Amino acid sequence: MEEREILLNLMYAGEYLESKDNIGHEIINLFQCDNGNNYIYVLPWGMMDKQHNDRLDAILLARRHSASKIEILAKAVGLKQLAYVKTTGKKDWASLHQVGLKYVINNQVKYGGVYLKDIPFGDNERAVFITFQADKIIKARSPIYITTAKPEHNNSCTFLLPDVKNFSRQSLKMYFSNQKHHLMYKLLHKLINTPTLWGQPTAPIKATKETYLSNKTNFMQxxxxxxxxxxxxxxxxxxxxxxxxxxxxxxxxxxxxxxxxxxxxxxxxxxxxxxxxxxxxxxxxxxxxxxxxxxxxxxxxxxxxxxxxxxxxxxxxxxxxxxxxxxxxxxxxxxxxxxxxxxxxxxxxxxxxxxxxxxxxxxxxxxxxxxxxxxxxxxxKHTNLVDNYLEEETYKKFLAAIRWGRFHRAK
Incomplete structure (x- = not known):
């Protein structure tokens, strides 16, 4: 039997996002590109180990809720891998950067009218811009949780993962294989294919002046x-x-x-x-x-x-x-x-x-x-079921970067 995998990719985590100037590259995952395509940046660094190449059935985009619970934000299906790791050195990273840069330019990969390469996510001189293209990225209709601890309340949108004692506090990627993690793969596959759990597909970002002003930081922040x-x-x-x-x-x-x-x-x-x-x-x-x-x-x-x-x-x-x-x-x-x-x-x-x-x-x-x-x-900000401070800050920085890019393009 061919080995297939589902990737659980955790977004909005780590000290990198705490910096005032750093924008989380993963923000593109939840917005449709201006060209109508859906792109995925896999954390961290936009790369995967080569043993997982062309094995993914789906990617679940998620964030941590607690030590034993993770919230599923969206699913990405119909995947086409764009970034392939061949070695592990700087030379391979530079090659991936050049391939990604060429793809971004040739395919007009823009968000809010600004090229992805011109949005300052960090070290854009060696960035891996895109890992996957997806046929669809569909957001959860309402919060979906997977947990390693028995749920305290009977919630139809909380799923207990079999044979998982805890989630790693270090890794932002978890692969579930149909061969090595049969029960977990089966549960996640069923979750992905339950229509009632999923709502609207991602849409292009609205980087208008009104949107930007409505997301201004409040005085407590x-x-x-x-x-x-x-x-x-x-x-x-x-x-x-x-x-x-x-x-x-x-x-x-x-x-x-x-x-x-x-x-x-x-x-x-x-x-x-x-x-x-x-x-x-x-x-x-x-x-x-x-x-x-x-x-x-x-x-x-x-x-x-x-x-x-x-x-x-x-x-x-x-x-x-x-x-x-x-x-x-x-x-x-x-x-x-x-x-x-x-x-x-x-x-x-x-x-x-x-x-x-x-x-x-x-x-x-x-x-x-x-x-x-x-x-x-x-x-x-404390009325949400999840403390999404880093997500909010990433979105605000993304909007600001797009507006700045538009300003410089117009000059």
Whole structure:
């Protein structure tokens, strides 16, 4: 039997993308070229070991979700390999570069009207521009996950990989062979050929001025505080305090405190509680988590339980109705699971998407509040099921490079 393979290629990973100037070459994978073709750049470096030449049935474009879970972004099928490694030295790399450069020019490989060779992905003097041409690149209809750990919830779009103990933290490429990894190949092959999992094909990039402006960095990213829990807790406290009527409605609709009053106090870091609110009848404990787990310090073996006991003994609050909440990004499933497992009945997880939905819907209650739009922009990035910061930054850099290329071409 002929050996066939499916390649799982992980995108948006590594320190390379953290640099201000580096654009991830893999961004081209999810956009159709101006000439109507679909091209794939296989990470890293655009090359594969020669033992895999002409064996691929499909490529699954993916990103890491967690140590044991990977999200499938798209599938590439109908593959034509364009870059072939013959040796492993610099001479071979230079040859691949020249072949790719010629292909880019002869086939008018442009994105947003700019030649691929003129987009500064990094070392373009020796870059392997394209690894494959694909008949189709189809995006996932909704998030598809493959995992090495048994899923906590029964999700029809989460697939447990048989015989895989863990995903490599180093490699961005995983090959699954119909001979060496029969069960895994079979599962992925079935996934690829299940029509209900897949949505729209990739489209050309819209590098208009409006698109570029709509993807501007928000102020939390500018000051490098987009994952800072202290800063977000300060923001929440500021917004809660800025419109008592607004918070009263938030308490009624989202926190279940139907009798919350218009007059209340807000305390930050009261006995280490992130945010405490009290109106004389009720007290609300809010613990805000972004990327960290529940117990930030070794001595805090049960952080949330400790806060509950503090309120139960506090003369100012012990006779009040107590509500406990953990504000958490939608992608931080570990904290959500831990709260549900260990603190059910006392604390409720409030995903950032629910917080965003309310404050976006009731903008009219905050029309005079300074920095309100910036607040919404800051929390919106944490409403995704996956922390896709590097993907967003790569897209913004790609747009900026295309606009810069157009500017120089017009001069």
């Amino acid at each position: 500018i000051i490098k505080k987009e994952y800072d829990e202290l800063t977000f807790s300060n923001l929440f406290a500021y917004i809660f305090e800025s419109s008592p009527t607004g918070f009263q409605k938030f308490a009624h609709k989202c926190l279940g405190a139907s009798n919350w009053g218009k007059i209340f106090e807000i305390k930050r870091e009261y006995k280490n509680i992130d945010i405490l609110l009290a109106d004389g009848k009720n007290v609300i404990i809010i613990e805000n988590k972004i990327k960290s787990g529940l117990n930030g310090k070794i001595e805090d073996k049960d952080q949330l339980d400790k806060y509950w006991k503090i309120i139960a003994k506090d003369p100012a609050y012990k006779k009040l109705n107590v509500y406990g909440f953990v504000f958490v990004p939608d992608y931080n499933s570990a904290v959500m699971g831990e709260v549900q497992k260990q603190h059910k009945g006392k604390y409720t997880c409030m995903p950032y998407s629910q917080v965003y939905k309310f404050f976006d819907q009731y903008r009219n209650l905050y029309h005079n509040v300074p920095y309100y739009d910036e607040f919404l922009s800051a929390i919106k």
